[in-house]
Amino acid sequence: MHAPGRTEAFSDGVFAIAITLLVLDLHVPDARPDLLGALAAQWPHYAAYAVSFLTIGIIWVNHHGFVDRLQRVNRPLLFLNLLFLLFVSVLPFPTSLLSQFLDGPQGPIAAAVYSANMAAMGVAFGAMVGYASRRRGLLAEGAAAALTRGYLVRFAFGSPVYVLAAAVAFVDTRISLALIAGLAVYYALLTPPGRGRGPGE
Amino acid sequence: MHAPGRTEAFSDGVFAIAITLLVLDLHVPDARPDLLGALAAQWPHYAAYAVSFLTIGIIWVNHHGFVDRLQRVNRPLLFLNLLFLLFVSVLPFPTSLLSQFLDGPQGPIAAAVYSANMAAMGVAFGAMVGYASRRRGLLAEGAAAALTRGYLVRFAFGSPVYVLAAAVAFVDTRISLALIAGLAVYYALLTPPGRGRGPGE
Amino acid sequence: MHAPGRTEAFSDGVFAIAITLLVLDLHVPDARPDLLGALAAQWPHYAAYAVSFLTIGIIWVNHHGFVDRLQRVNRPLLFLNLLFLLFVSVLPFPTSLLSQFLDGPQGPIAAAVYSANMAAMGVAFGAMVGYASRRRGLLAEGAAAALTRGYLVRFAFGSPVYVLAAAVAFVDTRISLALIAGLAVYYALLTPPGRGRGPGE
Amino acid sequence: MHAPGRTEAFSDGVFAIAITLLVLDLHVPDARPDLLGALAAQWPHYAAYAVSFLTIGIIWVNHHGFVDRLQRVNRPLLFLNLLFLLFVSVLPFPTSLLSQFLDGPQGPIAAAVYSANMAAMGVAFGAMVGYASRRRGLLAEGAAAALTRGYLVRFAFGSPVYVLAAAVAFVDTRISLALIAGLAVYYALLTPPGRGRGPGE
Numbered sequence: 099m100h101a102p103g104r105t106e107a108f109s110d111g112v113f114a115i116a117i118t119l120l121v122l123d124l125h126v127p128d129a130r131p132d133l134l135g136a137l138a139a140q141w142p143h144y145a146a147y148a149v150s151f152l153t154i155g156i157i158w159v160n161h162h163g164f165v166d167r168l169q170r171v172n173r174p175l176l177f178l179n180l181l182f183l184l185f186v187s188v189l190p191f192p193t194s195l196l197s198q199f200l201d202g203p204q205g206p207i208a209a210a211v212y213s214a215n216m217a218a219m220g221v222a223f224g225a226m227v228g229y230a231s232r233r234r235g236l237l238a239e240g241a242a243a244a245l246t247r248g249y250l251v252r253f254a255f256g257s258p259v260y261v262l263a264a265a266v267a268f269v270d271t272r273i274s275l276a277l278i279a280g281l282a283v284y285y286a287l288l289t290p291p292g293r294g295r296g297p298g299e
Numbered sequence: 300m301h302a303p304g305r306t307e308a309f310s311d312g313v314f315a316i317a318i319t320l321l322v323l324d325l326h327v328p329d330a331r332p333d334l335l336g337a338l339a340a341q342w343p344h345y346a347a348y349a350v351s352f353l354t355i356g357i358i359w360v361n362h363h364g365f366v367d368r369l370q371r372v373n374r375p376l377l378f379l380n381l382l383f384l385l386f387v388s389v390l391p392f393p394t395s396l397l398s399q400f401l402d403g404p405q406g407p408i409a410a411a412v413y414s415a416n417m418a419a420m421g422v423a424f425g426a427m428v429g430y431a432s433r434r435r436g437l438l439a440e441g442a443a444a445a446l447t448r449g450y451l452v453r454f455a456f457g458s459p460v461y462v463l464a465a466a467v468a469f470v471d472t473r474i475s476l477a478l479i480a481g482l483a484v485y486y487a488l489l490t491p492p493g494r495g496r497g498p499g500e
Numbered sequence: 501m502h503a504p505g506r507t508e509a510f511s512d513g514v515f516a517i518a519i520t521l522l523v524l525d526l527h528v529p530d531a532r533p534d535l536l537g538a539l540a541a542q543w544p545h546y547a548a549y550a551v552s553f554l555t556i557g558i559i560w561v562n563h564h565g566f567v568d569r570l571q572r573v574n575r576p577l578l579f580l581n582l583l584f585l586l587f588v589s590v591l592p593f594p595t596s597l598l599s600q601f602l603d604g605p606q607g608p609i610a611a612a613v614y615s616a617n618m619a620a621m622g623v624a625f626g627a628m629v630g631y632a633s634r635r636r637g638l639l640a641e642g643a644a645a646a647l648t649r650g651y652l653v654r655f656a657f658g659s660p661v662y663v664l665a666a667a668v669a670f671v672d673t674r675i676s677l678a679l680i681a682g683l684a685v686y687y688a689l690l691t692p693p694g695r696g697r698g699p700g701e
Numbered sequence: 702m703h704a705p706g707r708t709e710a711f712s713d714g715v716f717a718i719a720i721t722l723l724v725l726d727l728h729v730p731d732a733r734p735d736l737l738g739a740l741a742a743q744w745p746h747y748a749a750y751a752v753s754f755l756t757i758g759i760i761w762v763n764h765h766g767f768v769d770r771l772q773r774v775n776r777p778l779l780f781l782n783l784l785f786l787l788f789v790s791v792l793p794f795p796t797s798l799l800s801q802f803l804d805g806p807q808g809p810i811a812a813a814v815y816s817a818n819m820a821a822m823g824v825a826f827g828a829m830v831g832y833a834s835r836r837r838g839l840l841a842e843g844a845a846a847a848l849t850r851g852y853l854v855r856f857a858f859g860s861p862v863y864v865l866a867a868a869v870a871f872v873d874t875r876i877s878l879a880l881i882a883g884l885a886v887y888y889a890l891l892t893p894p895g896r897g898r899g900p901g902e
Contacts, residue, residue, distance in 0.1 A: 104508065104512065104564055104568075106305065106308075107308065107508075107509065107512050108512050108515065108516055108560060110305065110308050110309050110312055111312055111512060111513055111515075111516025111517070111520075112516045112519065112520055113309065113312075114309055114312025114313045114315075114316055114516075115312070115316055115516055115517055115520040115521075115718075116520055116523075117313065117384075117388060118312075118313055118316040118317055118320060118388045119316075119320075119520060119521075119523065119524075120388075121317075121320065121388055121389055121390075121391050121392055122320075122323070122524070124389070124392040126392075126395050126396050126399050126400075133400065133405040133408045133409065134408050137396075137408075137412070147389070148385070151381075151385055151388075152381075155378075155381040155384075158309060159374070159377050159378075159381075162305055162377075166305075173561070176561050176564075177557070177561075177688055180553075180554075180557040180561075183519075183557075184550070184553055187519060187520045187522070187523055187553075188523055188526070188549070189523075190523050191523055191526040191528075194528050195528050195539075198528050199535065204535040207535045207536050207539075208535065211539070286378055307707065307710075308710065311707065311710050311711045311714055312714055314711065314714075315711055315714025315715045315717075315718055316517075316714070316718055318715065318786075318790060319715055319718040319719055319722060319790045320718075320722075321790075322719075322722065322790055322791055322792075322793050322794055323722075323725070325791070325794040327794075327797050327798050327801050334802065334807040334810045334811065335810050338798075338810075338814070348791070349787070352783075352787055352790075353783075356780070356783040356786075359711060360776070360779050360780075360783075363707055363779075367707075487780055506709065506713065506765055506769075509709075509710065509713050510713045510716060510717055510761060513713055513714055513716075513717025513718070513721075514717045514720065514721055516717075517717055517718055517721040517722075518721055518724075521721060521722075521724065521725075524725070575762070575889075578762050578765075579758070579762075579889055582754075582755075582758040582762075585720075585758075586751070586754055589720060589721045589723070589724055589754075590724055590727070590750070591724075592724050593724055593727040593729075596729050597729050597740075600729050601729075601736065606736040609736045609737050609740075610736065613740070
């Protein structure tokens with residue numbers, strides 16, 4: 099058993115790096131004659147950047163809320179956290195994939211991969227919260243029940259949206275991306291689980 | 300409500316990574332016959348690197364001063380901070396854009412995008428400070444009034460300079476970059492808001 | 501002599517960055533006609549990514565367990581830690597090498613380089629633990645004996661597996677990678693040295 | 702005036718990222734027929750990597766020793782630290798330059814640029830230590846005199862070696878790199894200033 103301090107520091111590092119590495123997908127366009135047009139044509143890159151940035155940011159806020167209520171960390175929890183961080187730190191890859199293919203015929207496949215990674219991130223986070231809730235001595239007294247219930251409601255709502263986003267991609271990838279962005283905004287506005295007051299608390 | 304410790308750690312991580320990723324815009328030149336000349340021809344890259352590095356550094360110092368006086372962090376503040384960090388972590392992209400086009404006919408557009416990103420960073424920082432000042436219990440007692448006044452004066456001065464820098468870029472992009480660098484140096488020498496003594500305090 | 505706090509922070513930073521930089525080896529494929537097939541053909545990249553991610557993660561957990569029991573850090577230990585971090589932070593390079601050549605005739609050489617780097621990482625970690633165990637005042641009372649014994653048993657087992665993985669690579673590089681992955685999973689399930697209870701402690 | 706905690710965290714982040722970004726200069730060779738030969742031909746990249754890694758590591762240890770004795774940080778010190786970090790975080794660029802040209806006719810210029818950056822890093826560090834020593838209330842009681850003397854002796858010795866390394870590069874760049882590596886090892890073995898005992902303290 100360890101205190102959660104260093105897990106927090108390591109996770110924060112991975113979050114901070116993954117969110118900042120997203121910028122490497124923004125490339126300076128070559129087209130010199132019309133730079134403004136060339137920049138504007140890159141809109142899928144900016145959209146994917148913003149959605150991924152917002153999503154990592156929200157996940158960081160939720161991870162923050164979860165670790166805050168941890169008293170202890172054991173080895174299985176460290177590895178569940180590691181699995182979760184795997185999907186966080188790989189996110190620049192599906193983001194890059196999506197931004198490159200969003201506007202073309204291969205868009206649906208790129209959007210499906212992107213949605214699948216988002217869903218996997220959510221499932222890994224849920225597994226971590228679920229494990230910590232069922233195991234005595236990890237979460238602070240009283241936090242377990244409210245936290246589990248809160249996150250379960252979210253996953254029951256969030257996961258089908260990611261599946262829907264993957265399906266909708268075969269009709270229009272932009273709607274798909276809008277759905278994922280909308281889910282991120284919805285999570286951002288939501289009251290954190292186990293708290294009494296609204297988003298402005 | 301949370302203690303500001305982890306927000307500080309996460310923000311510091313993003314600052315440290317964004318400031319260090321700037322180096323990826325410095326490329327080893329291919330021109331083997333005259334390496335020194337090839338290196339010298341890259342001056343816009345070094346200039347943009349130095350200005351962006353200095354600007355992120357100063358913003359970090361100001362962010363430092365702001366978070367130091369925070370007692371509590373709530374969810375809206377976390378998201379305002381995230382929005383602010385979005386413009387910080389995207390900075391390597393406009394920096395790269397500016398350094399590549401500074402010396403050519405597309406310079407004004409590149410400089411305008413760069414200035415706009417700087418201005419957006421300032422506005423997001425101002426929004427965060429403004430929100431924290433108006434909301435009870437976030438800032439330490441007595442810090443709110445002095446802090447808001449101090450930053451408002453700065454924005455009243457800084458924002459028109461960025462707009463001016465964007466406009467001047469259509470005449471000469473070098474003057475534009477010099478203006479942004481000058482503003483950074485000016486901020487660096489300024490007394491931090493809410494403090495009594497001079498820059499050497 | 502220093503307190504171990506800052507060594508921990510610096511090491512965590514290097515771990516977090518090295519583990520996150522692995523994503524830069526995942527490239528968006530160019531092949532537009534069949535994106536799904538092009539993505540599937542990249543399986544060695546995903547496999548190498550997962551194995552390296554898992555290995556860095558496990559090493560981080562072990563490093564965590566070791567530094568937790570340190571009372572003091574002296575200069576030689578700082579440099580042994582630095583040597584160890586050298587092999588951690590260089591890992592994206594052999595990972596990239598392995599993922600690119602895994603499926604071809606040069607696979608064995610790539611796998612041998614990869615295994616050698618893993619082994620070097622283990623030896624450097626062992627040297628650090630060994631030094632700290634023999635030197636009075638670095639490790640907490642009573643931790644030295646159990647820790648040394650525990651890690652020595654691991655290295656006696658782990659190092660030949662890496663050598664075997666390098667040798668097996670000349671028959672089939674996939675078995676080689678599976679061996680390294682298996683060793684990582686084995687380490688993950690193992691009771692940490694100097695502790696009484698099983699993996700679920 | 703601030704407590705030095707966050708300056709330490711930010712600096713550690715920059716050190717950790719700069720030291721880890723060095724790996725981006727190691728590229729997987731294309732030469733498929735003879736991978737081992739192609740890897741061996743990259744020796745200047747490994748040599749430059751190792752020397753830069755070791756140098757950043759040692760500078761981190763010294764920075765560590767310096768910040769440990771700081772009681773307070775003021776704004777000028779923050780900016781001197783920022784200037785110092787500029788030369789740390791830019792190091793991957795001259796490292797890449799050196800590794801690419803080390804073995805060719807342009808080697809001396811690359812080695813001179815590399816040495817100049819090392820020297821600039823040293824001068825900025827010296828300026829920071831010097832400022833902190835002369836200004837009351839920044840360093841802990843009694844630390845100032847011993848620290849300044851210790852670092853002055855080092856710079857009096859180190860700076861001419863970097864100049865010599867730059868000059869020797871015009872004869873043989875390998876000797877030049879060996880000199881810089883030797884200086885790093887010498888600093889590593891040296892007793893830290895203001896301490897009584899030897900390297901094994």
